[in-house]
Amino acid sequence: xxxxxxxxxxxxxxxxxxxxxxxxxxxxxxxxxxxxxxxxxxxxxxxxxxxxxxxxxxxxxxxxxxxxxxxxxxxxxxxxxxxxxxxxxxxxxxxxxxxxxxxxxxxxxxxxxxx
Numbered sequence: 001x002x003x004x005x006x007x008x009x010x011x012x013x014x015x016x017x018x019x020x021x022x023x024x025x026x027x028x029x030x031x032x033x034x035x036x037x038x039x040x041x042x043x044x045x046x047x048x049x050x051x052x053x054x055x056x057x058x059x060x061x062x063x064x065x066x067x068x069x070x071x072x073x074x075x076x077x078x079x080x081x082x083x084x085x086x087x088x089x090x091x092x093x094x095x096x097x098x099x100x101x102x103x104x105x106x107x108x109x110x111x112x113x114x115x
Contacts, residue, residue: 002115009058009114016112017052017060020080020090023108024048025067027074030092034079041070041103047084050110058114066105074099075106 003009024047026035038045048064069075075098080091098106 003058006057010055012114013055013058013060013112016091016114017050017055017062019082020052020062020110020112021050022047022081022084022087023050023062023064023067023110024079024081025069025075025106025108026077026079026092028076029094030077030079030089034081034089035077035092037079038070038073038075041068041073043068045070045073047079047081048108049084050080055114060112062108062110062112064108064110066107069100069104069106071100071102071104078108078110080110 024037028036050062051064052062077094082088
């Protein structure tokens with residue numbers, strides 16, 4: 001059955017945002033389990049809060065702060081997580097890969113669409 005109202009689409013998009021409170025980077029492709037997260041660096045790599053906005057027509061967008069990425073890392077995906085460390089892997093996605101020869105930053109703008 002297709003969802004008929006924006007009200008329920010927005011409710012489900014909000015639930016997704018609540019479950020996916022943090023975004024992590026992945027050096028291996030995420031799927032049914034999380035991709036491997038980078039480690040190290042200066043400043044050190046860490047997951048970032050998702051900073052979801054309000055849903056509109058079943059679409060919700062997160063714009064987190066830039067992630068610090070250690071030298072020698074290739075980012076290939078993102079992990080949607082319930083906590084800043086450990087926690088529950090909720091979802092993941094591939095991104096355009098980027099290799100960092102030296103310490104750098106990678107910013108992610110995640111979008112979830114409930115249709």
